[in-house]
Amino acid sequence: xxxxxxxxxxxxxxxxxxxxxxxxxxxxxxxxxxxxxxxxxxxxxxxxxxxxxxxxxxxxxxxxxxxxxxxxxxxxxxxxxxxxxxxxxxxxxxxxxxxxxxxxxxxxxxxxxxxxxxxxxxxxxxxxxxxxxxxxxxxxxxxxxxxxxxxxxxxxxxxxxxxxxxxxxxxxxxxxxxxxxxxxxxxxxxxxxxxxxxxxxxxxxxxxxxxxxxxxxxxxxxxxxxxxxxxxxxxxxxxxxxxxxxxxxxxxxxxxxxxxxxxxxxxxxxxxxxxxxxxxxxxxxxxxxxxxxxxxxxxxxxxxxxxxxxxxxxxxxxxxxxxxxxxxxxxxxxxxxxxxxxxxxxxxxxxxxxxxxxxxxxxxxxxxxxxxxxxxxxxxxxxxxxxxxxxxxxxxxxxxxxxxxxxxxxxxxxxxxxxxxxxxxxxxxxxxxxxxxxxxxxxxxxxxxxxxxxxxxxxxxxxxxxxxxxxxxxxxxxxxxxxxxxxxxxxxxxxxxxxxxxxxxxxxxxxxxxxxxxxxxxxxxxxxxxxxxxxxxxxxxxxxxxxxxxxxxxxxxxxxxxxxxxxxxxxxxxxxxxxxxxxxxxxxxxxxxxxxxxxxxxxxxxxxxxxxxxxxxxxxxxxxxxxxxxxxxxxxxxxxxxxxxxxxxxxxxxxxxxxxxxxxxxxxxxxxxxxxxxxxxxxxxxxxxxxxxxxxxxxxx
Ligand SMILES: Nc1nc2c(c(=O)[nH]1)N[C@H]1C(S)=C(S)[C@@H](COP(=O)(O)OP(=O)(O)OC[C@H]3O[C@@H](n4cnc5c(=O)[nH]c(N)nc54)[C@H](O)[C@@H]3O)O[C@H]1N2
Ligand SMILES: Nc1nc2c(c(=O)[nH]1)N[C@H]1C(S)=C(S)[C@@H](COP(=O)(O)OP(=O)(O)OC[C@H]3O[C@@H](n4cnc5c(=O)[nH]c(N)nc54)[C@H](O)[C@@H]3O)O[C@H]1N2
Ligand code: SF4
Ligand SMILES: [Mo]
Numbered sequence: 001x002x003x004x005x006x007x008x009x010x011x012x013x014x015x016x017x018x019x020x021x022x023x024x025x026x027x028x029x030x031x032x033x034x035x036x037x038x039x040x041x042x043x044x045x046x047x048x049x050x051x052x053x054x055x056x057x058x059x060x061x062x063x064x065x066x067x068x069x070x071x072x073x074x075x076x077x078x079x080x081x082x083x084x085x086x087x088x089x090x091x092x093x094x095x096x097x098x099x100x101x102x103x104x105x106x107x108x109x110x111x112x113x114x115x116x117x118x119x120x121x122x123x124x125x126x127x128x129x130x131x132x133x134x135x136x137x138x139x140x141x142x143x144x145x146x147x148x149x150x151x152x153x154x155x156x157x158x159x160x161x162x163x164x165x166x167x168x169x170x171x172x173x174x175x176x177x178x179x180x181x182x183x184x185x186x187x188x189x190x191x192x193x194x195x196x197x198x199x200x201x202x203x204x205x206x207x208x209x210x211x212x213x214x215x216x217x218x219x220x221x222x223x224x225x226x227x228x229x230x231x232x233x234x235x236x237x238x239x240x241x242x243x244x245x246x247x248x249x250x251x252x253x254x255x256x257x258x259x260x261x262x263x264x265x266x267x268x269x270x271x272x273x274x275x276x277x278x279x280x281x282x283x284x285x286x287x288x289x290x291x292x293x294x295x296x297x298x299x300x301x302x303x304x305x306x307x308x309x310x311x312x313x314x315x316x317x318x319x320x321x322x323x324x325x326x327x328x329x330x331x332x333x334x335x336x337x338x339x340x341x342x343x344x345x346x347x348x349x350x351x352x353x354x355x356x357x358x359x360x361x362x363x364x365x366x367x368x369x370x371x372x373x374x375x376x377x378x379x380x381x382x383x384x385x386x387x388x389x390x391x392x393x394x395x396x397x398x399x400x401x402x403x404x405x406x407x408x409x410x411x412x413x414x415x416x417x418x419x420x421x422x423x424x425x426x427x428x429x430x431x432x433x434x435x436x437x438x439x440x441x442x443x444x445x446x447x448x449x450x451x452x453x454x455x456x457x458x459x460x461x462x463x464x465x466x467x468x469x470x471x472x473x474x475x476x477x478x479x480x481x482x483x484x485x486x487x488x489x490x491x492x493x494x495x496x497x498x499x500x501x502x503x504x505x506x507x508x509x510x511x512x513x514x515x516x517x518x519x520x521x522x523x524x525x526x527x528x529x530x531x532x533x534x535x536x537x538x539x540x541x542x543x544x545x546x547x548x549x550x551x552x553x554x555x556x557x558x559x560x561x562x563x564x565x566x567x568x569x570x571x572x573x574x575x576x577x578x579x580x581x582x583x584x585x586x587x588x589x590x591x592x593x594x595x596x597x598x599x600x601x602x603x604x605x606x607x608x609x610x611x612x613x614x615x616x617x618x619x620x621x622x623x624x625x626x627x628x629x630x631x632x633x634x635x636x637x638x639x640x641x642x643x644x645x646x647x648x649x650x651x652x653x654x655x656x657x658x659x660x661x662x663x664x665x666x667x668x669x670x671x672x673x674x675x676x677x678x679x680x681x682x683x684x685x686x687x688x689x690x691x692x693x694x695x696x697x698x699x700x701x
Contacts, residue, residue, distance in 0.1 A: 016452025062468020104342030105397025109448030127375030143305030149549025170294020240316030336451030367489025386413030602655030
């Protein structure tokens with residue numbers, strides 16, 4: 001009998017908690033918190049406690065598969081890899097490299113994502129590489145780059161606890177990032193003022209000094225309103241504005257049009273409460289902004305982020321401990337996947353693909369590089385697959401057929417594609433459409449690094465060998481690259497003794513990761529980028545002396561309506577998101593017995609007044625209809641939502657919120673408007689129920 005505890009990092013959210021996988025005779029049998037971990041300090045949320053629960057699930061993919069008609073047949077790795085390489089080569093030769101698209105994975109390691117973008121750029125010759133950050137914090141990357149010069153969380157998680165004021169908006173922190181939520185609660189216990197701006201009555205709102213409840217999609221208006229109050233009352237930080245920023249004069253020109261009384265009309269937030277919250281934020285010794293998807297997932301996502309940056313700069317609440325603008329990155333390694341270049345417009349380390357000097361650098365290093373123009377985003381690649389411009393997609397660890405907006409449309413697009421390869425640990429909704437399915441090893445079966453939301457790079461350690469014949473993501477990519485033919489530069493190879501060697505290559509080509517190596521991480525536990533040299537201790541707080549871009553730039557923006565407004569036919573605003581116990585498309589959490597038991601099925605939150613008006617009873621099955629489709633689900637009658645607003649989690653394939661959502665995009669960040677669309681609620685009469693239910697299921701499956 002062999003028993004071991006392997007310290008590693010949680011596979012779920014970007015908090016990056018430390019956990020120990022308990023291994024008995026090559027099987028993961030339990031999970032324990034790591035008491036020595038600097039962020040989680042011996043705590044885990046319920047997903048962390050159950051992080052190992054899906055690893056040995058019988059549904060795990062254990063062999064490569066080829067699609068035959070509506071079925072799959074098992075094939076050997078050699079056959080599968082030959083076919084993938086053969087088809088990619090054929091499509092590249094026939095239609096050019098830009099007819100191929102690749103999805104990196106925010107669930108996979110930095111090392112795997114680095115290789116995925118290197119496969120795209122140096123082997124295939126395209127910048128068509130992107131991943132779910134597009135659906136998530138793309139507006140943060142864009143908006144904070146414009147204003148500060150660097151699109152990442154400015155401060156570190158543990159600092160939150162010492163903040164004197166925390167403004168949480170569009171982050172259901174206690175469900176989405178529970179261990180960060182706990183830190184916010186601790187700050188509140190220590191006397192911090194807590195301001196929550198969220199349309200829903202989330203758990204944090206109940207403890208808040210101010211809960212400002214806006215109409216979904218109206219964030220620019222209330223943020224401009226706060227800045228208006230701050231400037232009108234002379235609460236701005238004049239010295240900070242004078243020495244650290246530029247373009248301040250343009251700010252008043254815009255925000256003067258947002259007195260709290262007008263903001264109240266747009267947002268529904270009472271004018272006096274908005275003003276009081278603005279004063280509390282501006283006057284606090286240290287004030288931190290924490291935000292997530294409620295801010296980014298809008299056609300105005302970039303504007304929302306930029307507005308928050310304006311608010312922090314006008315008060316000088318940035319560049320010091322326990323302050324800053326803190327986007328909470330979602331997936332365990334979404335920060336890292338962005339850092340190592342799984343984005344269509346930047347090489348590793350946010351080095352622009354359109355900068356000829358940068359391109360030369362990678363051309364010399366790898367021996368090949370694509371033309372100096374940005375590639376397509378995930379949402380664009382799916383659209384282009386529908387019109388035949390993208391002929392092949394290689395998707396690693398993403399499930400767009402449940403997570404993309406307007407999934408009927410996405411499915412039609414992927415049905416048309418000539419060649420689809422999906423590399424996953426389960427036969428996801430997307431894998432079911434693939435021509436070739438490649439079985440990947442899970443986080444418990446691989447090694448490398450994840451980068452948590454506060455730019456904290458940490459080691460992931462292999463606890464058990466890959467399940468069945470599954471293989472580690474980085475190894476699969478190497479096999480495919482070698483079969484396609486690798487370029488001849490000093491870093492052109494796809495042949496590594498282990499993931500430490502891949503990190504050395506990342507460090508050599510990525511200035512912000514320049515001082516990061518597995519050996520140092522082993523020794524120090526973590527390093528926060530920028531970490532430029534082997535003796536650089538890393539950077540817990542950004543923009544302390546100056547902004548990454550030099551001076552911080554005010555970018556005043558006006559309020560714009562969401563893309564879809566309610567009307568007579570679709571009178572409710574639908575907003576979508578998460579619950580504590582489930583993860584996105586449910587592939588892992590719905591296969592974890594304890595998590596599944598907590599919330600076994602989908603539902604929609606409806607305010608009691610609306611329920612009464614529509615005569616909807618407790619737990620009654622109802623139908624939600626948008627301009628794009630219909631789903632049936634259970635009504636949860638609750639004051640968590642305001643009248644006129646309904647909320648639905650998107651974790652459940654059989655009641656898929658994304659059948660309803662609007663694929664309208666933010667013009668800069670290309671993120672879809674998941675947080676606002678218009679729907680109506682229909683009662684299902686007894687007679688029509690069975691047939692309609694079958695029809696709706698068939699449509700959504
Ligand atoms: N349990 C669990 N945790 C997760 C995930 C998961 O799937 N399950 N996913 C991870 C990922 S990838 C991410 S990106 C994060 C996301 O984490 P969050 O962003 O915290 O999660 P969401 O539920 O999408 O919604 C955030 C909040 O936005 C509010 N909101 C809705 N509309 C608006 C609006 O118009 N304006 C504002 N300001 N707020 C609005 C919602 O009421 C909700 O409280 O969570 C991560 N953590
Ligand atoms: N309506 C609505 N839709 C949304 C959102 C919303 O708030 N509302 N949020 C959006 C956001 S923020 C995000 S981040 C996306 C998430 O969207 P996705 O990334 O598509 O969702 P996941 O379910 O996390 O998909 C991850 C896939 O990776 C697989 N996987 C897990 N571990 C590994 C591994 O180690 N290797 C490999 N190869 N595969 C692995 C899983 O089985 C799963 O199929 O959803 C977006 N969609
Ligand atoms: S907070 Fe996030 S990283 Fe920590 S245990 Fe929960 S899911 Fe895992
Ligand atoms: Mo996300």
